[in-house]
Amino acid sequence: MRLPDLLDRRSGALAAPATAWGDLVLNQVLFAVALASALGAGFVMLSYTFIKELRSYRHQLILGLAISDFFMAINFLWASGIHVAGGDLALPKNNTTCNVNGFLTQLFVVQTDWWILVIAIATYIILGNFKAASQYIQSNIWIPWLPPWIMSIIIALVCQLALGYGYIGGWCWITSDLNRLLINFIPRWAIVIAIALIYARLYMIVRKARKWDMEDRNPTPSDEMADTSVILVSIKQKRDTIGQTAKDSQPYDSGGDLSSYSRERDRDRDEIIRSANLSRSHGQTQPLNVAQLKRIAKKMMVYPVAYAIIWACPTAIRIYQGVTGERAPLWVTIIDKSCIVVQGLVDAVVYGLNERAWQGWRDHIQRVIDKNKAGKIIG
Known part of the structure; x- marks a missing residue:
């Protein structure tokens, strides 16, 4: 059957x-x-399901983004x-x-927008040493999950009732380029x-953080009161230092261990640092030098840059077609x-493919292999 030239x-x-x-x-x-x-x-x-090391608080948020991305991709596949x-x-x-x-397109596209914002805010709270806020969001994990779902459902329903959806090439969405520009892209x-x-x-x-030197390993009484278990210390504190891990840190209260919240917060901060592909030695966090700190800082900036690159071309096309009323060439549309x-x-x-994830999978596969070998020997 001959396909028509124009799709009126x-x-x-x-x-x-x-x-x-x-x-x-x-x-x-x-x-x-x-x-x-x-x-x-x-x-x-x-990775979140099988690698227990990747189940920190921040990874729970990354899991939320991955779920939205997965269903959005399935919707496009469909x-x-x-x-x-x-x-x-x-x-x-x-x-x-x-x-x-x-x-579903409108739902999950909007939802992924909100997830990257939630992840950024949570990362800032964890690394910025906002103790009360950090404790609150980690004690109520359901709170960060609400905005992406609630806002995306509301927006998708409003668009359904007010504008409706039609085929735009590849999938169905709001048919007007100008409306999509105003509702989604801005x-x-x-x-x-x-x-x-x-x-x-x-x-x-x-960038303001400092590597621990020999003097810092003998803290003064005032330094002992600081949260030396964190990876990054607020610049409002007396000194900017890189601290020890939760295992090596001083307790908050004299004569007692770290609270479960303190250990959880420290683990999440350490997780963010490890996600930056920093070297590890025998499972212990090493003091970080200036070059490593800059590497962490640059990796953080990858998030907004990558997202901006993804949406630069679609935004430009929406503006072009919305203003001129002319269809872009096929290769541009693709x-x-x-x-x-x-x-x-x-x-x-x-967010997910880093050195620690690969190492976690290697360790998981090795444990499975070792378990099978042990089972054969016993059998």
């Missing part, structure tokens, strides 16, 4: 390719990209897979399916700017859509 039934959605051939190519590319994103997010979820298999979400008979797909860039400011502040805190779909894979690389 697209109802004027400029984001959809003008030809059936272009639509097919677009969906084939998006299917592959969505599959990669689903695998990346799935890797983060499996939509593009329908077209690769010869279906068409733009047909009237598929109107219900298109609306469901559009609702708030998204506000979040990108917000997390950039948060991590910039952490960058400055890290890049535009791929940048959105690839988010799950990028988040997995930025």
